[in-house]
Amino acid sequence: MLSSALHKELSEIKQELLEYRKSIDFLSNSHDDLIKAVERLSSENTQLKKENGSLSSTVLNLSERLNNLEQQLRENNLVLNLVPESRSESLPNLVQQCANFIGHKLNNVDIVHCTRVAKRDKDSKIPRAIVLKIISIKLSASPTPLNIIQVNASTSSAKDEEIRHRTSINYHPVGSNHSAVRSRQSSPNCEVCQKPDIDNVIVNSQHQHVNFVIV
Numbered sequence: 182m183l184s185s186a187l188h189k190e191l192s193e194i195k196q197e198l199l200e201y202r203k204s205i206d207f208l209s210n211s212h213d214d215l216i217k218a219v220e221r222l223s224s225e226n227t228q229l230k231k232e233n234g235s236l237s238s239t240v241l242n243l244s245e246r247l248n249n250l251e252q253q254l255r256e257n258n259l260v261l262n263l264v265p266e267s268r269s270e271s272l273p274n275l276v277q278q279c280a281n282f283i284g285h286k287l288n289n290v291d292i293v294h295c296t297r298v299a300k301r302d303k304d305s306k307i308p309r310a311i312v313l314k315i316i317s318i319k320l321s322a323s324p325t326p327l328n329i330i331q332v333n334a335s336t337s338s339a340k341d342e343e344i345r346h347r348t349s350i351n352y353h354p355v356g357s358n359h360s361a362v363r364s365r366q367s368s369p370n371c372e373v374c375q376k377p378d379i380d381n382v383i384v385n386s387q388h389q390h391v392n393f394v395i396v
Contacts, residue, residue, distance in 0.1 A: 261311040266297065276313055291315050
């Protein structure tokens with residue numbers, strides 16, 4: 182009787198141990214599968230990093246090429262600011278007047294396209310800028326670099342004399358509205374002086390943004 186009871190209890194314990202072994206084997210297999218999955222993901226991540234680096238390099242290269250193309254498309258563009266506008270104006274003729282004003286010859290056939298841009302502030306009294314595209318920037322380029330500088334001309338005669346003395350600038354009035362052209366004998370630069378209600382602006386023609394004033 183006692184032997185039968187012990188045998189039955191041992192059988193139950195053995196069965197439990199077998200269940201535990203199955204569970205341990207299952208966990209061990211799951212652990213191995215998890216390690217393999219992590220290794221696979223790590224390998225894929227390394228590959229993705231390489232591909233991402235390659236794509237980043239490609240994007241940078243394409244961005245540089247796009248920038249170069251945009252610069253090439255704009256290299257013959259000029260922006261003319263502060264040119265007075267009217268409803269009956271002829272932009273090609275107006276552009277030619279601006280070119281003549283600074284001593285450059287520009288024909289109608291040299292002008293590919295010109296238009297005025299929209300105003301950001303509708304209440305602004307400043308004339309809209311003119312965007313101009315010409316056949317070649319060399320057509321209107323001077324033999325030496327030319328800086329067109331617009332300055333505030335609401336200065337007294339004494340101050341003008343001081344500026345002329347300090348910079349060796351010749352002051353040539355060209356109108357009755359406080360506008361003038363000032364040029365240096367020792368430099369190819371010239372300065373255009375605008376009337377007092379315009380703030381000081383300095384524009385370099387190397388950037389192809391030039392301020393003109395018709396007087």
